[in-house]
Amino acid sequence: xxxxxxxxxxxxxxxxxxxxxxxxxxxxxxxxxxxxxxxxxxxxxxxxxxxxxxxxxxxxxxxxxxxxxxxxxxxxxxxxxxxxxxxxxxxxxxxxxxxxxxxxxxxxxxxxxxxxxxxxxxxxxxxxxxxxxxxxxxxxxxxxxxxxxxxxxxxxxxxxxxxxxxxxxxxxxxxxxxxxxxxxxxxxxxxxxxxxxxxxxxxxxxxxxxxxxxxxxxxxxxxxx
Amino acid sequence: xxxxxxxxxxxxxxxxxxxxxxxxxxxxxxxxxxxxxxxxxxxxxxxxxxxxxxxxxxxxxxxxxxxxxxxxxxxxxxxxxxxxxxxxxxxxxxxxxxxxxxxxxxxxxxxxxxxxxxxxxxxxxxxxxxxxxxxxxxxxxxxxxxxxxxxxxxxxxxxxxxxxxxxxxxxxxxxxxxxxxxxxxxxxxxxxxxxxxxxxxxxxxxxxxxxxxxxxxxxxxxxxxxxxxxxxxxxxxxxxxxxxxxxxxxxxxxxxxxxxxxxxxxxxxxxxxxxxxxxxxxxxxxxxxxxxxxxxxxxxxxxxxxxxxxxxxxxxxxxxxxxxxxxxxxxx
Numbered sequence: 001x002x003x004x005x006x007x008x009x010x011x012x013x014x015x016x017x018x019x020x021x022x023x024x025x026x027x028x029x030x031x032x033x034x035x036x037x038x039x040x041x042x043x044x045x046x047x048x049x050x051x052x053x054x055x056x057x058x059x060x061x062x063x064x065x066x067x068x069x070x071x072x073x074x075x076x077x078x079x080x081x082x083x084x085x086x087x088x089x090x091x092x093x094x095x096x097x098x099x100x101x102x103x104x105x106x107x108x109x110x111x112x113x114x115x116x117x118x119x120x121x122x123x124x125x126x127x128x129x130x131x132x133x134x135x136x137x138x139x140x141x142x143x144x145x146x147x148x149x150x151x152x153x154x155x156x157x158x159x160x161x162x163x164x165x166x167x168x169x170x171x172x173x174x175x176x177x178x179x180x181x182x183x184x185x186x187x188x189x190x191x192x193x194x195x196x197x198x199x200x201x202x203x204x205x206x207x208x209x210x211x212x213x214x215x216x217x218x219x220x221x222x223x224x225x
Numbered sequence: 226x227x228x229x230x231x232x233x234x235x236x237x238x239x240x241x242x243x244x245x246x247x248x249x250x251x252x253x254x255x256x257x258x259x260x261x262x263x264x265x266x267x268x269x270x271x272x273x274x275x276x277x278x279x280x281x282x283x284x285x286x287x288x289x290x291x292x293x294x295x296x297x298x299x300x301x302x303x304x305x306x307x308x309x310x311x312x313x314x315x316x317x318x319x320x321x322x323x324x325x326x327x328x329x330x331x332x333x334x335x336x337x338x339x340x341x342x343x344x345x346x347x348x349x350x351x352x353x354x355x356x357x358x359x360x361x362x363x364x365x366x367x368x369x370x371x372x373x374x375x376x377x378x379x380x381x382x383x384x385x386x387x388x389x390x391x392x393x394x395x396x397x398x399x400x401x402x403x404x405x406x407x408x409x410x411x412x413x414x415x416x417x418x419x420x421x422x423x424x425x426x427x428x429x430x431x432x433x434x435x436x437x438x439x440x441x442x443x444x445x446x447x448x449x450x451x452x453x454x455x456x457x458x459x460x461x462x463x464x465x466x467x468x469x470x471x472x473x474x475x476x477x478x479x480x481x482x483x484x485x486x487x488x489x490x491x492x493x494x495x496x497x498x499x500x501x502x503x504x505x506x507x508x509x510x511x512x513x514x515x516x517x518x519x520x521x522x523x524x525x526x527x528x529x530x531x532x533x534x535x536x537x538x539x540x541x542x543x544x545x546x547x548x549x550x551x552x553x554x555x556x557x
Contacts, residue, residue, distance in 0.1 A: 049458060071553075072462055079460030089455050093266045102264070103459040150459070 001027045001158065001189055002048065007057030009043055016055070017043050019213045025191065027157075030184045032200045033193040035210030041193040042086065044210065045160050048191070049083050050074050062157070079107060082156035082188075084164045088147040090135040096146050097122065097131045103154040114153075121149050125179070126172065140167035148176055152183055159183060159190045165199055173199060263469070265452060270445040270473040276481045278437055283485025283537045286430045287530045291493055293423030294526045300416040307405040307412075311386070313374040316399035327372055330397055334376055337392075339384030342377040434537065435544050438474065442548030445470060453556070467549040471542050478541030482534035490530055493522040 002025035009018040017040045025031060033041050046052040047059060050066060059066045061077055069077070082103075090099045097118055104114040122131055125145040135143055144167045151159060159180065165173035177199060184190045191208075194200065200207065207218040313330060317323050327345045335343045351370050378384055390402045446453065456466050492499075 051458070075457070075460055075462035078458060083458050089451070089458070091264070091452055091455060094264070102455075105264075106456065106459050106461040106465055
């Protein structure tokens with residue numbers, strides 16, 4: 001599903017943020033991407049959702065070499081990927097419901113087709129009473145959940161999440177993790193970037209560990225710290 | 226065909242809300258309100274200043290097109306008029322009995338094949354023709370003002386002008402024939418020049434509109450860069466993003482176009498009165514009327530204003546589309 005071959009990344013003429021990153025993500029897998037702050041987790045995720053181009057190496061997403069992909073092809077691939085940003089990226093002039101429905105609207109679905117799904121999902125993530133609220137009135141945790149709901153509403157084949165539980169209390173964090181696990185059981189590959197060891201310890205999943213720009217693939221572990 | 230689908234899908238009922246000031250628009254029934262869930266906020270694309278600029282451009286385009294149309298109509302009517310007439314000019318100098326000579330010439334002309342009507346003009350009629358330039362004065366009667374005979378010809382079976390001219394020269398002294406060809410040629414030259422000038426002005430207005438829309442598109446995209454990024458991340462292609470901007474520019478074009486065209490229509494409605502009020506005296510008024518006719522625009526002229534609104538709306542939409550694609554290409 002995803003393959004990185006000796007990928008390197010540098011911003012401008014600065015030092016390499018990522019060096020010789022090589023790994024595979026298989027369909028239906030669940031990975032944690034971890035490492036200290038500044039290790040390059042967000043940059044790696046940005047490479048995955050095609051927001052950055054690597055300085056060297058090859059990236060294959062759904063079998064497509066991103067170096068050869070035209071912009072139209074990138075849009076088609078992104079529809080198969082759900083993304084949760086660390087800074088949420090909700091659109092302030094749309095309600096919570098409209099934000100969550102955005103990927104389906106972009107796919108060309110009609111509102112009557114997805115209205116119930118969006119409402120049900122918002123209830124599930126605990127935002128049933130904030131459906132018509134605008135993002136600026138939501139708390140950090142509520143924005144986080146709205147962003148997650150937007151990422152998963154289209155049942156993506158790959159879910160990328162950058163610190164998805166960073167702004168929520170442990171109970172909501174566990175609930176969101178269950179949502180990710182449930183999606184994974186339904187066939188979605190999941191990569192969660194986090195340095196929340198408590199979260200990682202709850203699930204036996206391989207850990208992609210970034211340290212000083214280099215990646216090590218750790219074996220699945222649970223409760224180890 | 227996407228332009229047509231944009232037109233079909235556009236929330237037309239909300240246009241009224243876009244034209245009216247916000248306080249009044251808020252009191253309109255819900256179906257006339259602008260949809261609240263547009264992905265790109267309308268206010269971030271088409272501000273009031275941009276609407277005013279496009280409205281002024283449309284107003285200028287409508288005035289130019291309407292003016293050219295009016296001149297063309299007036300000139301066509303004039304050419305038609307003078308093409309079916311010839312004028313015989315009788316020099317009163319060295320003629321003892323001008324009235325008798327006028328009658329003889331008129332009788333001679335009436336007998337010619339292809340002539341349908343002969344109308345000798347009295348000395349008073351000739352003086353009236355000079356009134357706009359010389360005024361109403363008794364001194365005119367003392368001047369050797371040429372006498373005129375208006376001759377209507379059958380345009381389907383016109384007479385041979387050369388034959389008539391030769392016959393007049395042989396039988397009457399001091400009589401000349403004017404078949405108005407020089408006038409027709411000059412009117413056509415003036416009409417073509419006016420049309421060309423109008424096309425140049427329309428071209429400049431279109432160029433200015435395109436430049437304004439390109440600038441507005443870039444500005445709107447810079448303002449909404451965050452929204453564009455989110456749209457990209459949720460899988461929107463350039464066509465989808467472009468349509469979100471286009472619908473605002475289509476609305477802007479229609480709103481501003483209607484305001485500009487309406488203002489131009491009111492100007493044309495008031496033009497006959499304005500010509501009278503601002504005529505600046507009999508001569509200027511007479512000349513302006515010769516150029517513009519009565520100053521009234523007919524139904525086809527008003528339809529031309531509607532066409533200009535459509536063109537302005539299309540120009541806004543297509544320019545913004547090309548602009549959005551260009552900026553998106555630079556983002557890639």
